[in-house]
Amino acid sequence: MEKILIVDDSLLQATQIKAILDNEYDITIAQTAEEGLTRVSKEDYSLILLDVVMPGMDGFTLLKKLQEEIRTQSVPVILLTSLSDVANEEYGLILGAVDYITKPFNPVIVRARVNTHIKLYNYRRQVEYQSRTDQLTGIANRWQHDSYSITKWNEAARLQIPFSICIFDIDRFKTYNDTFGHLAGDKAIVAVAKKAASYLKRTTDFIARYGGEEFVAFFVGDSSVKAFKHAKKIRQAIEDLHIPHDPSVSKWVTVSIGGVTVIPQFESSYQTYLNIADTMLYDAKKYGRNRVIWVDEKMRQLKEY
Secondary structure (H helix, E strand, O other), rough: OEEEEEEOOOHHHHHHHHHHHHHOOEEEOOOOOOHHHHHHHHHOOOOOEOOOOOOOOHHHHHHHHHOOOOOOOOEEEEEEEOOHHHHHHHHHHHHHOEEEEEEOHHHHHHHHHHHHHHHHHHHHHHHHHHHHHHOOOEEOOOOHHHHHHHHHHHHHHOOOOOOEEEEEEEOOHHHHHHHHHHHHHHHHHHHHHHHHHOOOOOOEEEEEEEEEEEEEEEOOOOHHHHHHHHHHHHHHHHHHOOOOOOOOOOOOOOOEEEEEEEEOOOOOOOHHHHHHHHHHHHHHHOOOOEEEEEOOOOOEEEOOO
């Protein structure tokens, strides 16, 4: 059931709207702007109904704050007001509101506008999801990686915490495709992506398909030793899938992984360290494949033999 937050200092008015929508939606009421901010920081909503005139922080001020936060800036906000002048309506729309509902509330109008904006929100979310998701594997695509990695890199630089990047790909994948066919190759890519993603579920973890049989992942907050150990677990788990390979090159499908851990600086570049991870991947291939080679915070190489 879609969740709607009503922010209104009048419990009577909020209850009236709740009664209109209760059969179709999961409704939460907040009686102050501050309580509303707390609610949206902890829960996801498909729509916010926001009273304009409230003591302390008014609806316009809260709307500005919602628009400034990444978590809430895409959530549609309908303003509730008895103010019917054009200037206030225009100001609310400029701030980012999607619509107005004026008091006293007409149940038919309330339901119609709420239903419309929730449908639009869900459609937009679906389009955004498809644009940043790899259609074969269901994990993030390269476009999502390229945008999200910079955000997380700058966050780690601000907090001065370790940032680990790794690149891995399926060993001798061309031979696999030539032997078993491209349909089997796609299934192998999906299996590898699914297994690797199962080891990268923390909110500080990220994995994307970078292209073909190649993947990129990063995790925030781990030391190089911990990151190296975690990458070895991923490599072993993929080998343990026991996906048969061409016996002339390997018994099972395996991956090689190259990585680096660094405490980012604002003057440093994510791309620079992505390139270092790629070089470590090249070394892992050179030293025999199905292994992890990592660079620690002091640019020392850690090798899995």
